Amino acid sequence: MVRPHSTARTLAALLLLAIAVFVLASLGRWQLHRAAERLAILQTIESGRAQAPLVLTPATPPAQLQPWRPAQASGRYRDDLTVVLDNRNRDGLPGYWIATPLLLDDSNPPSAVLVLRGWMPRAAPGQPAAVAPPAPVASQSVTGELVERVPRLFEIWHFGNDPEDGLPKRLPVDGGKPPTVQNLDLTAYAGATGLRLLPAVLEQRGEVGDTLKRDWPQPSVDFNQNRGYALQWFGFATIAGIAFLVVAWRALRRRREP
Template sequence: MAQLGRHPGAGRTVAALALLALAVAVFVSLGRWQLGRAHERRAIAQAIEAGRAQAPLALSPEVDAGELRPWRAARASGRWRHELSVLVDNRNLDGRPGLWLATPLEFDGGRGQAVLVLRGWMARPLGGEPLPAVPRPQGRQTVEGELAARVPRMFELPGAHSELPQGWPGPAAPDGLPRVQNLDLDALARASGLALLPAVLMQTSPAGDGLARQWPQPSVDADQNVGYALQWFSFAAIAAIAWLAVAARAWRRRASNRIPERRDKTT
């Protein structure tokens, strides 16, 4: 590389070699990142398959936390604590903006032990119209669904908040229920005074309440990431070949410049 400085254009050659070397490193790094994403998606697919392969779990205050595996079918019986319902905002379904309704289901016995249930999705009214009435079935209820480790989170939008209102539960919010961007189980337990199971039940059983129950599914298409990785590695190979071509051309140029020097010395 030091010899390149003896002929015009050497600076451009050095810059080209440096940029091509950087491109190779970046493309390889991106390819490896895509392979990592593929590995993560395979792990998620295996977790979903393992959870759904287990027998349905009957939830109760005595259930072992180790049994609360995500994606496992489960059912719970008790009564709704409507006054502790929360709306989880900015949740879309088929491109329509809406909210999830989350309500604790208190187990039989009335000892403040419950499981948080994501009951379903409702559309957000347009034009500042009020929300439709929240369904409030009474008496003992049995709910079936799939377990999740927590309420699925999303990126915090500007101006959104995930804190429950001060003094809640207490006076009702203007539309009847507090709204949050993301709902944390521990925060809900502290605010409500309930002893919540360390899992969430995403309801799938019909209830005739007008709520939609199409819960988001994580992407498990690992082949797509592998395809992207191959593309990045191909770009890295092209950049590497270009580096070799530029280096070879510079070497030939240097060799051709050295021949006249030898002839001059012989004369």
């Protein structure tokens, strides 16, 4: 026995299909937006690495501090101003990044660039706590790549708070032990140390005779993956749109039948 036609059910089906088309198409557009963002990041990386190496000085114009540009700085480390960045994983292992300022001159206050010196693993349970290797005392020539800030980890417990993330108000701290923080904001760090920091961070690369690892993570730039996802969502939206037209056409045909 054929069930009688229900106008309410037809309208409900059309409404749901229309919502599905809108939601699925919106997801496709969002994936295209993410693809554009990743493509822009890739172009920024390639553009920076194509630049000639930059020699950092206190007078380096901020416009030349292009992210991913090779750079070199000479000066002395202030090891007493070292900061340890927690929860920085490498190859699935928990560990820390070590950040130390490199003084570029002897002015008062001195100019400096913050150097991410490398990664060290966290001590295994039951083992003594890991200790950051001291920075060299002698004047150094440090090479690496520029990034605009210390890469930040999202912390829900710090959401909406200031960017200091536990950084002491003044550095160095008593006792000489480097503070351990989750994230490090350049403005907050400059205020705590009194240094005149360049508005960029130097990720040190190459081997310098210590135990730190320097294969720094890079942002995901697989924009083709997002484009593939967008194609899938648009395909689902097309199917839902066809279903909408079929249901609407059948409803219209029933209305025209005697």
